[in-house]
Amino acid sequence: MGRRALPRQKTAADLSDHYYEIEALPAKWNIQGLFRSDNPLEIELGSGKGLFLNRAAVENPTRNFIGLEIRKKYALYSAIRLERVGIANAVIFQGDGLLFCNKYIPTATVHAVHVYFPDPWWKQKHHKRRVLNAGFMGDVVRILEPQGKLYFWTDVRDYFDATLELISQFDELIGPRDVQEHQPEFDMDYRTHFERRTRKHNESVYRSEFVRANT
Numbered sequence: 001m002g003r004r005a006l007p008r009q010k011t012a013a014d015l016s017d018h019y020y021e022i023e024a025l026p027a028k029w030n031i032q033g034l035f036r037s038d039n040p041l042e043i044e045l046g047s048g049k050g051l052f053l054n055r056a057a058v059e060n061p062t063r064n065f066i067g068l069e070i071r072k073k074y075a076l077y078s079a080i081r082l083e084r085v086g087i088a089n090a091v092i093f094q095g096d097g098l099l100f101c102n103k104y105i106p107t108a109t110v111h112a113v114h115v116y117f118p119d120p121w122w123k124q125k126h127h128k129r130r131v132l133n134a135g136f137m138g139d140v141v142r143i144l145e146p147q148g149k150l151y152f153w154t155d156v157r158d159y160f161d162a163t164l165e166l167i168s169q170f171d172e173l174i175g176p177r178d179v180q181e182h183q184p185e186f187d188m189d190y191r192t193h194f195e196r197r198t199r200k201h202n203e204s205v206y207r208s209e210f211v212r213a214n215t
């Protein structure tokens with residue numbers, strides 16, 4: 001499925017509370033002080049147009065959310081929406097989310113990691129570009145706090161199977177747990193834009209959820 005063009009938006013808004021560029025962060029940048037509270041932190045890798053981030057932040061005001069999005073136009077789109085709604089517990093970092101997790105997220109500080117519909121990189125020779133790789137999984141295990149959760153959903157069966165196989169090599173991650181399909185009650189009542197599109201095309205969604213063991 002191709003991507004739909006983003007609607008035009010005004011970018012004159014002050015996004016300084018919601019938008020950051022990973023490449024511009026100082027080497028010793030520290031996450032302390034990013035949010036107004038020390039509430040549990042959740043991270044989404046590959047936020048796209050930010051549906052999950054927006055809704056999760058509004059529905060969970062006692063948690064903080066970081067969205068990581070490499071494509072600037074999508075990162076800006078999400079940030080503008082966060083700013084417009086006045087959401088104080090979610091921000092977007094534009095750039096390589098893998099690098100961000102590896103370099104800037106301290107050990108055992110994350111309550112949940114979300115990865116929804118990552119780019120499939122269909123060709124075998126491109127599989128190494130998939131974000132759910134051994135290096136990132138090592139970081140997921142490192143940054144999740146005990147009992148922290150990993151959510152991974154995709155519409156690509158082969159990516160799903162290969163990733164579950166990869167995750168099975170990490171004894172610290174318990175799962176996969178069954179995830180029930182939610183019946184939408186309104187038009188945008190989906191986890192992400194890609195979930196919405198996939199289900200509207202009557203295609204399958206494969207969902208998994210893991211829990212970080214205490215040790």
Ligand SMILES: C[S@@+](CC[C@H](N)C(=O)[O-])C[C@H]1O[C@@H](n2cnc3c(N)ncnc32)[C@H](O)[C@@H]1O
Nearest residue numbers: 046048068069070071096097116117192193194
């Ligand atoms: C197929 S889209 C899915 C977007 C969204 N999660 C959804 O389900 O609607 C995958 C997104 O991951 C982003 N992405 C790919 N590699 C990334 C990386 N290394 N760091 C951050 N974002 C990345 C892409 O730019 C794209 O927006």
